[in-house]
Amino acid sequence: MELVDRLLKGDKRAAAKLISLVENEDKEASAVLRELYQHTGKTHIVGITGPSGVGKSSLVFGLTKVIRERGKKVGIVAIDPTSRFTGGAILGDRIRMTELSTDEGVFMRSMGTRGHHGGIARATTEAAMVLDAMGMDVVFVETVGAGQSQSMIWECVHTSVLVEMPGMGDEIQALKAGILEIGDIFVVNKGDREGADQLVKELESVAEYKAMEQEWKPPVHVTIATDGQGIEDVVNSIENHLEYLKESGEYQKREEERAKGEFTRTVQDLLLKKAFDGEGSKKKFDELLREVMEKKTDPYSAAEKLLED
Ligand SMILES: Nc1nc2c(ncn2[C@@H]2O[C@H](COP(=O)(O)OP(=O)(O)OP(=O)(O)O)[C@@H](O)[C@H]2O)c(=O)[nH]1
Ligand SMILES: [Mg+2]
Incomplete structure (x- = not known):
């Protein structure tokens, strides 16, 4: 397919078209995915999850800037219709966003989840495949975190970054009850606000708890995404986590989980199609x-x- 050939050469317009095909579950989508699959497996997929308005997009832009300075290419997908890059963004955010979108080594895209269940997981996996085949070294997947969707995301990424901010009150308690178990890296954004220290302490205790069960202890970072503070440290942790995954053999396990998830979802889809x-x-x-x-x-x-x- 001509579009796929162009994608493999890094053509951004081809990427945009292919993601639309996949997003709309176009007839051609499965043909595209078949062709792409053999060209995937090189990218580091990083999930960025957290409550609405916590600063996920700002953080992703900051991280992208640092990673670009390190000479790597970055793909960004925001999944969820409410999480469009432009939604609620103030002027400064828009300027940063425009800067990134003109960079040849950055591809950005928002996409909606699809109707059927497993929508977020499919959208994530398939958009990541397109960006992977395109030659992006790192792919960020931004999603608004809410229990179920958050754990779905976790199955489709290598590294999951959980973003919180001070002043959320009881929310953190709810998060602690289970959802936090899936974060590999914790970020307290809006570090310029009151209450950041307290939140860090709470997250540190979650990290301690996790370290009793697994080798990787999630680092806790404080950032001010809008002015770049603390961002380098988050990038370092993301890189360290990939290294950890590879050295511990955990990477293979996560790849297996990802493949299994996509395979299972496809079987379910085909069965549903057959039935209806x-x-x-x-x-x-x-x-x-x-x-x-x-x-x-x-x-x-x-x-x-x-x-x-
Ligand atoms: N004071 C302060 N404001 C921030 C910081 N990071 C982001 N913001 C602001 O918070 C608002 C929301 O930021 P976004 O990056 O759009 O947040 P988001 O989590 O992507 O939001 P949704 O995608 O809508 O869930 C914007 O107006 C940002 O400028 C920060 O560190 N400090
Ligand atoms: Mg956003």
Whole structure:
């Protein structure tokens, strides 16, 4: 495919088109993904998750700047329609964003999650594949963190950075209850605000706890994303984490998880398509549905029957 050839040469417009194909689940999408797959596996996929407005995009822009200075190329995807780069961004943010978008070594894109479940996971994995094949050394995936979606993201990235900010009150308690377990690196952004020290202490204790169960102890960083403070340290931690993954054999495990996730989701998708696509299956489905409604059969037997045929 011509678009794929252009992508492999690093063409940003081809990347934009391919991501749209994938995002819209266009007919061509699976052909594209098939062709891309063999060209993937070189990029470091980093998830940036946290509550809305915590400074994820600002942080990603700052991180990208530092990584570019180190000579590496960066892909950025913000997943979730509410997390458009332009949403709520003040002038300074927009200027930084424009700066980045004209840089040949940076590709940026927002994308919506798709209707069916596993939407975030699919969107992440497939957008990352495009940027990986394009030759990006690091791919940031920004998502608004909320329990379920956050753990889904975790399955699709190598390194997950959790961003928090002072003044969230009880929220941290809820986070501590389980969600924080998935962060590899903790960032307290808006370090210029009151309460940063307290939040750092709390996150340190979560990190201590995690270090009892695993070799990697999540570092806790304080940043002011809007003026670049603390950003270098976060980049160093991201690089250290990749090194740790590779040395410990954990990288292979995460790759396996990622492949398994994408494979499983694809099987589910194909099964769903088989069950619903085409006149015959639609008719069969309606027939069975009627039987379920009339209690002549149950949903479980009906589902088996639908897939058998
Ligand atoms: N004071 C202060 N403001 C910040 C800092 N980082 C980001 N901001 C501001 O916080 C607002 C939200 O920042 P974003 O980077 O858009 O936050 P986000 O987490 O990406 O937001 P969503 O994508 O909407 O969830 C913007 O107005 C930023 O300028 C910081 O370190 N200190
Ligand atoms: Mg954002």
